[in-house]
Amino acid sequence: MSETLSTPVLIIGSGPAGYTAAVYASRAMLKPILVQGIQPGGQLTITTEVENWPGDVTVQGPDLMVRMEAHARDVGTQIETDMITALDLSQRPFRATGDSGTVYEADSVILATGAQARWMGLPSEETFKGFGVSACATCDGFFYRGQEVVVIGGGNTAVEEALFLTNFASKVTLVHRRDSLRAEKILQDRLFKNPKVSILWDHAVEEVTGTSDPLGVEGLRVRHVTTGEITEIPCKGVFVAIGHAPASELVKDQVETHLGGYVVTRPGSTATSVPGVFAAGDIADPVYRQAITSAGMGCMAALDAERFLAENDG
Template sequence: MEQHARVAIIGSGPAGYTAAIYAARAMLNPILIEGSQGGGQLSTTTDVENFPGFADVIQGPWLMEQMKAQALHVGARLVNDEITAVEIGERPFRLHGVQGAYSADAVIICTGAQAKWLGLPDETEYRGFGVSSCATCDGFFYRDQTVLMVGGGNTAVEEALYMTNIAAKVILAHRRDSLRADKVLQARLFANPKVEILWNTALVGIEGDPVAKSVRAARLADVGTGETRRLAVDGIFVTIGHTPATNLFAGKLDLSPTGYIRTQAGTTRTSVPGVFAAGDVMDERYRQAVTAAGTGCMAALDAEQWLMESAA
């Protein structure tokens, strides 16, 4: 049986739960379909030290549980399902999930974006314990230490420059002999005395203390010769970009060249009236929990206003 709601929210995490809280308080009877990873990326993040309101380090899964509990408390309906197809060409919009079907007068997309990884076994073992994909999220833990950045595009260079304000030394390893990043960013990187660049170098392994769960060194390989060496580092940042979860909306919404949902300036409105996007799925630049929550709030308010206008 198809479930109907005035507002359907696809995906959880800070954006989804915040949208659900605001939509429920606006009496919009929202239904939130949590997706395959309830709580989003923060559900697999350990220490969170930059979310406002907490003087002490908190745990990502705990924060997501608190947001979920608040959404339920104010009356949002939460469903453990994953949407596999959408019909947003006409209202009511229809969403097809593994467990059921849903319809809504407005839809808020909060499906997020996933960091790209190299696929190394050790990378998974130490993820969150010395291996990260976000310097602005985790860089604070490496004050006055040595870190390795992996990548050669804008993301890698921007994150490396950010880490020069925190770490004692920043080493950038790139598989090629030139960077893909913008020339202005490259100039800043080359001019920074804290930065060392390893050309034609690939990360092939990670050494760490399995008991203390901390990284000790990176195993690097020369791309041309295959020769490997050990490099002592305190942390490793895999900065090779993110992939937004927008496969469901290809050909149905206006997407950027990199696959992010485009929204109207200053709003969360997409190219389809009544469909809104919040969080990392539309934010290629910041990708922070607090900004995701902020756009979740915006999406709920935008949806409320649009529903009022469309009913007039």
């Protein structure tokens, strides 16, 4: 027989946004329940060294998330190792169903399910993830000082990442499968004018190459989309920038979304189009996508939820 758990605040997701929301909601005596999801700790659990988290010169991503989880537990958050498979936002209390069969009833919901980088789907890419293959230049670019790197993609994200990497790398090669970029014109102008940047048009990635002991990227094998000619590009880092996919499947038909699935929030707020439902972190942020901004939004969401509950259940 399935169990039913009730809470004033249900937090779905366990990255920086979810755990920060949990800390603030717990301190407000709202007795939140946090459901961790399929990847407890979120994207930081697949990041090695984090050097842009204030207060830590360097910290391992998984270690940081362990500390956040411990903090949330310490202040009283009930943390469930479960994954929400269905969510009904049609009426309050809202009703979520976990993969375990547990039903969660909540007076308010904070969506903190994050977003995942889109990958190329190559076995070699999977092999070198975290060892030369990255989807975040602002996270990992610092490690490629004076080295050659490659960026894959042709949109705003790819161009922004390529430009950012010129601060560190000796050379940045942008590989794009078409003969023109989708990025904004102003970004393209900056890219074309940068002497560190080389663009390889009409090429698709075939394979990431490297060493197994120690594990590390040494190059990239690309194929011309018309002629089929193979080119080898020496590099130490490969940055995949072909977009992010917000994890909004649970709510895509229930709350307003835009830009390919990101949840719309009211300006200056984390409130969604459904009263009592709030969104924090990468699920609602197509621009910054940083751990620190996600944590800030988690704080905002908890405060917004506290205010909503006081006004509606007072």
